[in-house]
Amino acid sequence: MSDTSFRDWLTADAPASRAQARAAAWYAGWLKLRGNTLAMVGLVVLIALILLALFAPLLATQDPFVQDLGARLKAPGWEGHLFGTDSLGRDIWSRLVYGARISLYIVALVALVAPLLGLIIGTVAGYMGGIIDVALMRFTDIFLAFPRLILALAFVAALGAGIENAVLAISLTAWPPYARIARAETLTIRNSDFIHAIKLQGAGPLRIITRHVWPLCISSLVIRVTLDMAGIILTAAGLGFLGLGAQPPSPEWGAMVSEGRKYILDYWWVATIPGLAIFTISLAFNLLGDGLRDVLDPKEAGK
Amino acid sequence: MSAIGIRDLNVWFGEGAELVRAVKSASFSVAEGESFGLVGESGSGKSTVLRAIAGLVDSWNGDMSVLGEPxxxxxxxxxxxxxxxxxxxxYASLHPRHTVDRVLGxxxxxxxxxxxxxxxxRLLSDVGLGTGFRFRYPHQLSGGQRQRVAIARALAPEPRVVLLDEPTSALDVSVQAEILNLLSDLRAERGLTYLMxxxxxxxxxxxxDRIAVMQHGEIVELLDVAKMRALQADHPYTKHLLDSSIRSIR
Amino acid sequence: MTNLLDVENLRVTFPTRSGTFEAVRGISFSLGRERLGIVGESGSGKSMTGRAILKLIRKPGIVTADRMRMGDTNLLTASEREMRRIRGRHASMIMQDPKFSLNPVMTVGSQITEALLTHEKTSRAEARKRAVGMLDAVAIRNPERVMGLYPHEVSGGMGQRIMIAMMLIPNPEILIADEPTSALDVSVQLQVLEIMDKLVTDRGMGLIFISHDLNLVSNFCDRILIMYAGRIVEVCQAGKLHEAKHPYTIGLLNSVPDLEHPRPRLDALQRDPAWREAPSVSALT
Structure with missing residues (x-):
């Protein structure tokens, strides 16, 4: 199939099959996203970071764990150390590249677990209403009432230190806002005619929630998740700093920042460079999130 | 056996001081194959009656039966x-993220x-839409086409009674004519009972064929359409409605 | 008689991904001290025409015309600042649903006096007095009480009458009413229209009445433009609607169910693609 006819196939006004209709919807979304320059910048940066993580062994100039106390705290550019070295003489660039794996891993896991939990609790509460709503929402309030880091600390303390447990702890503290959003969305969707219509076909609550309510809630959750990414990375860093997240010597970005904190006045790059990495990834997620808002907003879908 | 029987139906919303009685002891019955109309202005409770029959309202009492089943x-x-x-x-009754195919399927x-x-x-051709519409999303359809999809959805389980809640008030007059013709044809073909x-x-x-006029939640008059066309209403409110309607089209 | 408004070859275009979309495609009309109806179905460009006159088309929409004059003002070259002065002072617009056009957190009274004070230098007390008088003119009983109400406390019909009062209080010469009664019940609809009609006639204003309802418009207007696909297909004198020649106009008239003259089937409108391409009929006087 040639290039133009493939595009015609994607933009056809009357798709001939289920697959074509779905592909056309994705293509329309992609075109809209592509029109948003900032979102594309965010997307490119994120893809670059993912590639960085994937090809870490090729891109790293040194072993991220090898210490060289003779070459500690050297400035960026010193003898091939692109970003200099840290307090144990490890190459910061190599640690950054390997650290991208850990940071992205944490982000990806939290981004899956927390919104899903929030989505389930929020939509069930919003759709069922009554006593279920009250119970679930007060439960959510209890979680919201605790400072996030303290709650995560308590979970990690109970579950034991380590990245997986840190992820679990962050997820368990991050879901309440998603539950609130999902519930608010559900309340507006619940009384719309298309929900009434499917009810009149005898559909049960489970089907309505998963097939009809979820697709409309997911978009606002996705947007919120991308905007929360920075916070998630920082919480992970905070846990690492307290010795409850990623364990040294693993090059997690947050842990790198907290290590460099001691030297911030005399050797700025040790903390600043991983800090800039965190800044870049959060900014990229924010830009992408803004673009996705335009593409995914169900209110826009009708236009 | 009547298709729809309503006796002393009360519907209310809220409670305590906020209680609003939307329908007050309404009674009427619709014979099988008949087309029955409920007329009234906004807030008269006419749509609430339909919603109560459909089971979309929980707070009601009275007797309702459909095709002999209480x-x-x-x-x-x-x-x-x-x-x-x-x-x-x-525009609101089709899921914005579902294709026509998915809705009907x-x-x-x-x-x-x-x-x-x-x-x-078959459903799509019955409502006058070609199969070319099958995989479209609602935003790719015009108002009239969407309403045809909604009608196809209602016809899918092969019902005997169809409740029509202002099915054309959001449409242009020329499209309204098409939809009304479609509804008439479908009733003739399938022997449907309409409550509109x-x-x-x-x-x-x-x-x-027959209408009930509602005002402030009460049915104030039942009359058949010949009487309405001859403008022979008994109740002053019905007269007022007829008068306004005639004057606005002269 | 001089015209209040002259529009020649008005076009409203919107750029889209697949080329440009022309909502209004080169229409010409003028408005004297008369009631002009613009009728068409959704997508015919009738609302865009009304908005284009007041330059209320949002970006990326583009309004072009050979000539667009309101009295002595050239609307084409008028700045946004001049347009703000014109809107209200010379021409006002009433939208479909009063719920969305009234500010929900201001009382009715303060909104009406505000509308007057932005256009005229009068004292607050004087403005208030005139606001009460205006509410009285739109047949609101007990206007003093209504002045203190918030928009959610009034009914739809009263809301629309309040809108009319608010739009007419700076004494504009032109009133553009875009489907002013579609959100209202039939019986209230007539009352609102009669009030609007009376005020417009008494003040010798020009009225542009935009609606999808041909019969309604023919009752309240002197001259009717029928729009189809961004063009004017026919201009009718109101009393002579039954003499309309264009198949679209006839089709519109026949597609309405008539209470007194029942037919077994309604005539569905058969659209001829040639209508789209036919040149726009001029409604200049």
Whole structure:
């Protein structure tokens, strides 16, 4: 199939099959996203970071764990150390590249677990209403009432230190806002005619929630998740700093920042460079999130 | 056996000081194959009656029966196979993320049909849409086309009673004519019973055999359409409605 | 008689991904001290025409015309600042649903006096007095009480009458009413229209009445433009609607169910693609 006819196939006004209709919807979304320059910048940066993580062994100039106390705290550019070295003489660039794996891993896991939990609790509460709503929402309030880091600390303390447990702890503290959003969305969707219509076909609550309510809630959750990414990375860093997240010597970005904190006045790059990495990834997620808002907003879908 | 029987139906919203009585002891019955109209202005409770029959309102008392089956708090699966509803706003009654194919396919699956593909094509042609519309999303359809999809959805379980809640008030007049013709044809072909709500006396007069006029939640008058066309209403409110309607089209 | 408004070859275009979309495609009309109806179905460009006159088309929409004059003002070259002065002072617009056009957190009274004070230098007390008088003119009983109400406390019909009062209080010469009664019940509809009609006639204003309802418009206007696909297909004198020649106009008239003259089937409108391409009929006087 040639290039133009493939595009015609994607933009056809009357798709001939289920697959074509779905592909056309994705293509329309992609075109809209592509029109948003900032979102594309965010997307490119994120893809670059993912590639960085994937090809870490090729891109790293040194072993991220090898210490060289003779070459500690050297400035960026010193003898091939692109970003200099840290307090144990490890190459910061190599640690950054390997650290991208850990940071992205944490982000990806939290981004899956927390919104899903929030989505389930929020939509069930919003759709069922009554006593279920009250119970679930007060439960959510209890979680919201605790400072996030303290709650995560308590979970990690109970579950034991380590990245997986840190992820679990962050997820368990991050879901309440998603539950609130999902519930608010559900309340507006619940009384719309298309929900009434499917009810009149005898559909049960489970089907309505998963097939009809979820697709409309997911978009606002996705947007919120991308905007929360920075916070998630920082919480992970905070846990690492307290010795409850990623364990040294693993090059997690947050842990790198907290290590460099001691030297911030005399050797700025040790903390600043991983800090800039965190800044870049959060900014990229924010830009992408803004673009996705335009593409995914169900209110826009009708236009 | 009457298709729809309503006796002393009360519907209310809220409670305590906030209590609003939306429908006050309404009674009427619709014979099988008849087309019955409920007329009234906004807030008269006409749509609420439909919603109560469909089971979308919980706070009601009185007696309702459909095709001889008395209605309780919960509607059975068999009820939804025999009674269907078309909503007012075709822009709100279709899921924005579902294609026509998915809308109709899901309904057919829920009612346990097996030859779904063939049925979808047949339903679409029955409502005057080609199969080219099958995989479109609602935003790719015009208002009239959406309402046709909504009608196809209501017809999917092969119901005997169709509740029509202002099915054309959100549409242009020329499209309204097409939809009303379609509804008339479908009734003739399938022997459907219609219970239609509208604020437009012209539409009700065109579609219905008998009408009930509602005001402030009460049925103030029952009359047949010949009497309405001759402008021979007894109740002053009906007279007022007829008068306004005639004057606005002269 | 001089015209209040002259529009020649008005076009409203919107750029889209697949080329440009022309909502209004080169229409010409003028408005004297008369009631001009613009009728068409959704997508015919009738609302865009009304908005284009007041330059209320949002970006990326583009309004072009050979000539667009309101009295002595050239609307084409008028700045946004001049347009703000013109809107209200010279021409006002009433939208479909009063719920969305009234500010929900201001009382009715303060909104009406505000509308007057932005256009005229009068004292607050004087403005208030005139606001009460205006509410009285739109047949609101007990206007003093209504002045203190918030928009959610009034009914739809009263809301629309309040809108009319608010739009007419700076004494504009032109009133553009875009489907002013579609959100209202039939009986209220007539009352609102009669009030609007009376005020417009008494003050010798020009009225542009935009609606999808041909019969309604023919009752309240002197001259009717029928729009189809961004062009004017026919201009009718109101009393002579039954003499309309264009198949679209006839089709519109026949597609309405008539209470007194029932037909077994309504005539569905058969659209001829040639209508789209036919040149726009001029409605200049």
């Amino acid at each position: 209605l309780g708090r919960r509607r059975s699966a068999a009820f939804y196979k025999r009674v269907q509803m078309v909503f007012q706003d075709p 899901e309904v057919l699956k829920l009612h346990g049909f097996s030859d779904i593909d063939a049925r979808i094509d 709500v509208s604020h437009d006396l012209g539409v009700i007069g065109h579609m219905c």
